Amino acid sequence: MSEQFMPIHHIRSTSRRLVRELGFMGGDFAGTDLPPSAVHALIEVETCPGVTARDLAKLLRLEKSSVSRMLRKLVLSGDILEETDPEDNRIKRLHLAERGRERVRAIHAFANRQVSDALSRLAPADGHTILDGLRLYADALGDRVDATMPAIPIIEGYRPGIIARITQMHALYYARTSGFGQRFESVVAEGLATFCNRLENPKNAIWVAMRGQEIIGSVAIDGEDLGSDIAHLRWFIVDDGVRGSGVGRRLLATALAFADENAFAETHLWTFNGLTAARHLYETHGFACVEQRPGSQWGSEVLEQRFVRPLNA
Structure with missing residues (x-):
């Protein structure tokens, strides 16, 4: 798409307004007396307990010296604990202290109210539109910097807890975004x-x-249930904490490489209308929507969609 047809000016203008509305320009941020970088640091330490200062700097896109100064203040204030790595005493692992956990709970409560108040002024369907749009934009911006993220390995095969954890990720995500309940969770499990x-x-x-x-993402190829020449891509999901980090793309690429190596003529997947960010990801990996039909197998009626990708697309 040529630049003249892209709403660059309007996206930048709206982004600046969003930054101001969220309080990044000064004053209290997230109901605290902390700067935005410290608030984000506390949330990332909560999300990734045991993270190092080096990896935290990569997550926050900040210079290591800036992160070191910020962490020193958070340690002195009693929000963060530094613990020596049991296998390498040169490495310090970061954890929330009790004060930090209380502060993060207050931050989440404030932010949840902020988002809830904004969504209450909109139609219910607008929330999903906002979510999908923000994810698409964050994913596109993140393509520049995925290489700086701390390594998250992709591991093949069964491991204890895999069924429960993948089911949990699906149940929590789709209950929140699509209103699915017990029936959906049971079908997944x-x-x-x-x-x-x-x-x-x-x-x-x-x-x-x-x-x-901790399992934070999953994907599977079922080479049996749709016939001997068709790969069925199933249980593709990533945890909320790593959306936009590139983990989903790596999982999907791993599964599709397996499908191609085993010479499946096609790879199929079922999803439903409205998951804009997921559809964009599928289409960038060679899938096309070939069928749509109303269905209620997941507990409420949706427009089900079948996507197909040919071998080596």
């Missing part, structure tokens, strides 16, 4: 448990993204 019993078939595989000992 049952299907995933049955699939894991078939992992001995070399045409089937599952991968998870790991942050420490």
Whole structure:
């Protein structure tokens, strides 16, 4: 798309207004007396307990010296604890102290009220539009800097807790964004448990993204349920804390590489209308929507969509 057709000026203007409305330009931020960088640091330490100062600097896109000064203040204020790594005493791991946990709870409460108040002035469907738009924009901006993110390994195969954790990520995300409930959670858990019993078939595989000992993303290729020449991409999800970090793209690329290596003629996936950011990701990896139909298999009626990607697309 040529620049003349892209709303660059309006996006920049709206971005500046958003920054002002959120309080980044001064005064109290997130209901605290902390600068925005310190608020974000506390949230990232909560999300990634044990993170190092170096990795925190990469997450926040800040110079290491700036992060060091900020962390020194947060340690002295009793918000953050530094603990020596048990395997390398040169490395300090960061954790929230009790004061820091209380402060982060207050930050979340303030931010949740702020978002809730704004959404209350809009139509219910507008919330999903905002979410998808922000994710698309953040993903596009993040493409410049994904290489600076701390390494999150993609690991293949079953591991203890995988069924429960992947089910939990699906249940929580789709309850919040689409109103799905117990029926959806049960369908995910049952299907995933049955699939894991078939992992001995070399045409089937599952991968998870790991942050420490926590599963924060997943994807699977089921090479049996749609026929011998079709790969079924299933259970693709990432945790809210790493959306926009590139983890989803890596999981998807890993699964599609497996499908191509095993010479599946096509890879299929089922989703539903309204998940704009996910659709954009699928289409950039060679998928096209070939079928739409109303369905209620997930507990409420949605417009189900089937996407297909040919071999080596």
